[in-house]
Amino acid sequence: MKVTYTDVLVIGGGLAGLRTATGVKERGHDVILLTLVPPKRSHSAAAQGGMQASLGNSVMGRGDNEDVHFEDTIKGSDWGADQKVARMFVNTAPKAIRELAAWGVPWNRVKKGGRQAIINAEKVTITEEEDAHGLITARDFGGTKKWRTCYTSDGTGHSMLYAVDNKVHEQGIEVRERMEAIALIHENDRCYGAVVRNLMTGELVAYIAKATTIATGGYGRIYSVSTNAVICQGTGQAIALETGVATLGNMEAIQFHPTAIVPVGILTTEGCRGDGGVLRDVDGYRFMPDYEPEKKELASRDVVSRRMTEHMRKGKGVPSRYGDHLWLDITILGRKHIEKNLREVKEICENFLGIDPAEEWIPVRPTQHYSMGGIRTDHRGESQTLKGLYSVGEAACWDLHGFNRLGGNSVSETVVAGMLVSEYISDFCESEESAINVSTSVIEAALKCEQDKLDRLINNKDGEDTYVLRRAMEKIMMEKVGIFRNGKDLKEAVDELEQLIFRSHNIEVTRSKSLAANPALVNAYRTQMMLKVALTVAYGALLRTESRGAHSREDFPERNDKEWLNRTIMRWKDPDMTMPTVSYEDIEVEEMELPPGFRGYGKDMTIHHPKTEERQAMVDTMRLQTEEEGLDRIEVQRTLMPYSELLPEKYQGRNERLDERFDDER
Amino acid sequence: MNALTKGLMMKDKAARKIKINILRFDPNIPNDRPRIDMFELEEAPGMTLFIALNDIREHHDASLKFDFVCRAGICGSCSMLINGRPGLACRTLTSTMEPEIMLAPLPLFELIGDLSVYTGNWMRGLNERLETWIHTQEEVDVERLEERMEPELAEEIYELDRCIECGCCVAGCGTIQMREEFVGAVGLNKIARYRLDPRDKRDDDDYYELVGDEDGVFGCMTLLGCEDVCPKELPLQSKIAYLRRKMVEVGLNKKD
Ligand SMILES: Cc1cc2nc3c(=O)[nH]c(=O)nc-3n(C[C@H](O)[C@H](O)[C@H](O)COP(=O)(O)OP(=O)(O)OC[C@H]3O[C@@H](n4cnc5c(N)ncnc54)[C@H](O)[C@@H]3O)c2cc1C
Numbered sequence: 001m002k003v004t005y006t007d008v009l010v011i012g013g014g015l016a017g018l019r020t021a022t023g024v025k026e027r028g029h030d031v032i033l034l035t036l037v038p039p040k041r042s043h044s045a046a047a048q049g050g051m052q053a054s055l056g057n058s059v060m061g062r063g064d065n066e067d068v069h070f071e072d073t074i075k076g077s078d079w080g081a082d083q084k085v086a087r088m089f090v091n092t093a094p095k096a097i098r099e100l101a102a103w104g105v106p107w108n109r110v111k112k113g114g115r116q117a118i119i120n121a122e123k124v125t126i127t128e129e130e131d132a133h134g135l136i137t138a139r140d141f142g143g144t145k146k147w148r149t150c151y152t153s154d155g156t157g158h159s160m161l162y163a164v165d166n167k168v169h170e171q172g173i174e175v176r177e178r179m180e181a182i183a184l185i186h187e188n189d190r191c192y193g194a195v196v197r198n199l200m201t202g203e204l205v206a207y208i209a210k211a212t213t214i215a216t217g218g219y220g221r222i223y224s225v226s227t228n229a230v231i232c233q234g235t236g237q238a239i240a241l242e243t244g245v246a247t248l249g250n251m252e253a254i255q256f257h258p259t260a261i262v263p264v265g266i267l268t269t270e271g272c273r274g275d276g277g278v279l280r281d282v283d284g285y286r287f288m289p290d291y292e293p294e295k296k297e298l299a300s301r302d303v304v305s306r307r308m309t310e311h312m313r314k315g316k317g318v319p320s321r322y323g324d325h326l327w328l329d330i331t332i333l334g335r336k337h338i339e340k341n342l343r344e345v346k347e348i349c350e351n352f353l354g355i356d357p358a359e360e361w362i363p364v365r366p367t368q369h370y371s372m373g374g375i376r377t378d379h380r381g382e383s384q385t386l387k388g389l390y391s392v393g394e395a396a397c398w399d400l401h402g403f404n405r406l407g408g409n410s411v412s413e414t415v416v417a418g419m420l421v422s423e424y425i426s427d428f429c430e431s432e433e434s435a436i437n438v439s440t441s442v443i444e445a446a447l448k449c450e451q452d453k454l455d456r457l458i459n460n461k462d463g464e465d466t467y468v469l470r471r472a473m474e475k476i477m478m479e480k481v482g483i484f485r486n487g488k489d490l491k492e493a494v495d496e497l498e499q500l501i502f503r504s505h506n507i508e509v510t511r512s513k514s515l516a517a518n519p520a521l522v523n524a525y526r527t528q529m530m531l532k533v534a535l536t537v538a539y540g541a542l543l544r545t546e547s548r549g550a551h552s553r554e555d556f557p558e559r560n561d562k563e564w565l566n567r568t569i570m571r572w573k574d575p576d577m578t579m580p581t582v583s584y585e586d587i588e589v590e591e592m593e594l595p596p597g598f599r600g601y602g603k604d605m606t607i608h609h610p611k612t613e614e615r616q617a618m619v620d621t622m623r624l625q626t627e628e629e630g631l632d633r634i635e636v637q638r639t640l641m642p643y644s645e646l647l648p649e650k651y652q653g654r655n656e657r658l659d660e661r662f663d664d665e666r
Numbered sequence: 667m668n669a670l671t672k673g674l675m676m677k678d679k680a681a682r683k684i685k686i687n688i689l690r691f692d693p694n695i696p697n698d699r700p701r702i703d704m705f706e707l708e709e710a711p712g713m714t715l716f717i718a719l720n721d722i723r724e725h726h727d728a729s730l731k732f733d734f735v736c737r738a739g740i741c742g743s744c745s746m747l748i749n750g751r752p753g754l755a756c757r758t759l760t761s762t763m764e765p766e767i768m769l770a771p772l773p774l775f776e777l778i779g780d781l782s783v784y785t786g787n788w789m790r791g792l793n794e795r796l797e798t799w800i801h802t803q804e805e806v807d808v809e810r811l812e813e814r815m816e817p818e819l820a821e822e823i824y825e826l827d828r829c830i831e832c833g834c835c836v837a838g839c840g841t842i843q844m845r846e847e848f849v850g851a852v853g854l855n856k857i858a859r860y861r862l863d864p865r866d867k868r869d870d871d872d873y874y875e876l877v878g879d880e881d882g883v884f885g886c887m888t889l890l891g892c893e894d895v896c897p898k899e900l901p902l903q904s905k906i907a908y909l910r911r912k913m914v915e916v917g918l919n920k921k922d
């Protein structure tokens with residue numbers, strides 16, 4: 001039996017995991033980070049657009065602050081987010097970006113004077129202020145009142161990931177690559193680490209730790225087409241679920257992006273449409289104005305995705321070997337504009353489609369993009385039910401995004417969560433509670449259990465073909481748990497997935513019998529895990545009989561605060577069961593700083609919560625009163641919904657801005 | 667409408683047959699010997715080597731080893747020798763090649779099996795050796811306005827920060843074949859990147875310690891195999907030349 005001990009085990013080497021590791025190391029704890037791939041190859045590298053932080057340096061972002069960022073985030077979430085978590089987040093994001101600047105991220109900077117930009121397909125001149133020159137600039141992104149998305153050209157995630165990984169090098173943190181956590185080790189509702197498989201040799205090792213953190217990213221690959229990296233398979237969520245103790249939250253909340261290329265699903269930026277590109281159907285007809293006369297192609301992400309799907313369902317899609325798609329036409333923007341402003345789109349078209357987008361249309365369709373749901377934690381990133389288990393980043397649901405995430409809020413969340421949660425983990429490690437009281441027999445049993453599973457997969461005879469099950473799952477998710485959902489399809493999806501889970505117990509690894517580096521074996525056990533994750537998504541969607549954010553039910557088009565202002569919580573109590581158990585966690589209106597309102601798209605069809613009106617009146621009165629008393633915006637906020645004592649002390653401070661200088665101005 | 671988009675619409679009319687030859691070897695399997703396996707498949711419109719190799723794994727040989735992560739030319743995982751030349755497999759369209767394709771693992775790196783090599787390990791060693799992080803004594807106060815930087819300088823640093831550690835330049839380098847410890851174009855580019863960055867307080871003497879020898883900038887023969895194969899089209903040639911001049915200056919001063 002091979003066992004390794006450490007203080008903190010971090011599973012996942014993306015932005016969230018790396019920043020958590022640096023935080024606990026800084027506090028003097030030992031940490032080991034495990035990852036499937038070298039950290040710099042993690043999916044975080046793919047984020048091109050940017051990171052939200054309310055610096056308010058650029059003239060288009062002047063006047064921005066935590067309050068505006070908070071409001072955008074809550075509205076974007078369709079009131080599903082945890083408002084205290086959102087407050088903690090918006091107050092830490094500026095600190096996160098400033099830290100990253102010091103760690104070497106070459107953020108694009110404000111340049112004083114005039115420059116040309118295109119807003120709503122029209123040329124405008126933006127004039128930047130002298131006093132902002134050289135500070136971090138920002139660009140426009142969907143769903144934000146101010147230009148708040150900071151960036152490094154077209155490689156924001158890449159630069160962030162490299163800077164944080166380099167910090168990890170500097171600190172001498174132990175990183176073990178090509179290692180996969182395949183089960184958690186736990187006893188008496190307390191998590192003590194994980195069973196880990198070496199992907200090169202096949203060896204199983206038990207990692208025992210005071211605190212275990214899951215930072216494994218999203219689960220996009222349960223869908224047949226996803227913008228996500230191929231390793232975003234939800235195994236982190238699965239191992240949490242398989243403890244039978246830890247819970248998952250809002251798994252049905254899945255975001256789709258309108259314009260990923262066909263067939264490979266690589267994203268083309270929103271900027272294509274922002275700059276005036278249009279969508280066309282099989283007849284070359286521009287259909288969006290028929291559906292959304294006002295905003296046309298520039299309606300919000302979820303709306304455009306839904307309209308495109310609707311149109312394809314009417315038989316107006318372009319048939320191809322890879323299924324139906326539509327056209328994105330940016331030829332109208334002209335070669336000069338494309339080569340200068342949409343360089344990255346041009347490269348994608350050349351390298352992956354072999355076409356020139358200045359001459360030819362781009363085949364696109366709405367594609368799975370982001371997982372709002374994940375391992376349910378409290379605001380400290382700790383599981384509500386399994387002590388010592390933490391989760392951060394896209395893997396987690398501490399619940400910043402509710403039912404829809406704003407672009408640019410995700411990479412920001414990963415780093416902020418790493419900063420905050422590493423402090424809570426360190427506090428835990430310094431407390432007596434963190435003592436490791438796991439019995440050797442439990443560790444032994446966990447290792448044996450996993451080894452038996454693997455042996456069974458290899459030695460099984462006349463079993464199921466993994467690929468058949470996998471493809472069936474992907475298809476079900478795409479067709480029945482996609483952009484539009486309805487009771488009938490969802491019911492079928494749940495039944496069919498349950499069947500697949502049943503069949504997956506009988507998988508046989510064919511043609512490749514090695515227990516070492518063996519892609520067929522990996523595919524087999526991951527498929528078993530993914531099926532469970534997929535079922536939590538489908539089942540959550542079936543039960544949620546309303547439409548909220550990205551969860552859109554054709555048979556229940558209204559957002560129903562009266563019955564559904566809550567979070568879906570899933571648990572898989574017994575490994576032999578084929579269905580999870582479900583409960584709901586209310587989101588309390590009485591505690592909200594921003595009571596539920598209208599998000600501002602289409603017709604307002606909200607069924608309101610009985611307490612909304614009262615809370616709104618109370619918030620209005622309090623705001624008026626405190627403002628009359630002459631309190632500043634931060635003090636006003638404090639009376640509405642105090643949160644700052646939830647933050648680690650070192651991050652409770654205010655953020656300096658050009659418009660809000662500290663007294664001892666430098 | 668155009669050829670490819672028309673192609674996407676068509677249902678497999680006159681699809682080309684392609685042959686993919688793959689150099690196979692798994693050092694973890696006792697008595698395994700290098701061999702070449704040939705797989706024949708029907709080309710699909712828009713087919714990349716990412717699609718083709720997964721197709722082979724799914725329908726022909728489930729044991730075939732290769733590495734893809736982003737499959738979008740971003741993460742640097744999938745470099746291999748494609749018809750003898752280092753490149754990213756995920757962004758290589760089969761339609762741009764002759765119907766018979768030869769794939770082999772990237773040389774010089776630790777072989778995990780078949781087309782899978784451990785570039786990450788090598789890059790980690792490099793980063794540790796060259797200390798590729800910001801060296802400074804200054805404490806950052808994250809509540810205050812950030813340090814200012816000229817917009818052009820930020821963009822210049824980003825241009826060099828774009829390296830994805832794919833290892834293509836290493837595989838294409840003549841020096842490394844002879845000199846195992848050579849840091850490669852990737853290493854020299856990193857030094858150029860930090861040298862440019864005013865946040866890093868190291869000076870040329872410090873950089874000289876790191877790359878002022880035959881395993882560093884003086885080992886490079888400027889044959890430029892590296893720049894030709896860099897998928898990010900980094901300006902390796904001019905950066906290495908500039909760095910060499912600077913390091914020569916330091917070297918001369920040292921002699922005084
Ligand atoms: C194309 C694209 C563009 C995007 N653009 C933006 C953007 O512009 N702005 C924005 O804010 N967000 C963007 N996002 C979202 C954002 O990139 C991600 O949500 C975020 O980077 C996730 O980071 P993470 O650290 O949580 O996970 P990841 O970066 O996905 O890292 C997960 C890590 O976990 C490891 N891992 C997984 N499973 C296991 C296991 N079982 N055992 C051990 N290790 C494991 C992996 O090796 C990896 O290191 C984009 C997403 C996509 C798909």
Ligand code: SF4
Pocket residue numbers: 835838839840841842850851885886887888889890891892893906
């Ligand atoms: S110029 Fe030649 S020797 Fe120098 S790093 Fe590039 S390939 Fe190697």
Ligand code: SF4
Pocket residue numbers: 828829830831832833834835836851852855895896897898899900
């Ligand atoms: S310099 Fe270019 S070829 Fe070399 S590792 Fe970086 S991206 Fe790859």
Ligand code: FES
Pocket residue numbers: 733734735736737738739740741742743744745754755756757
């Ligand atoms: S898979 Fe990421 S670069 Fe090819």
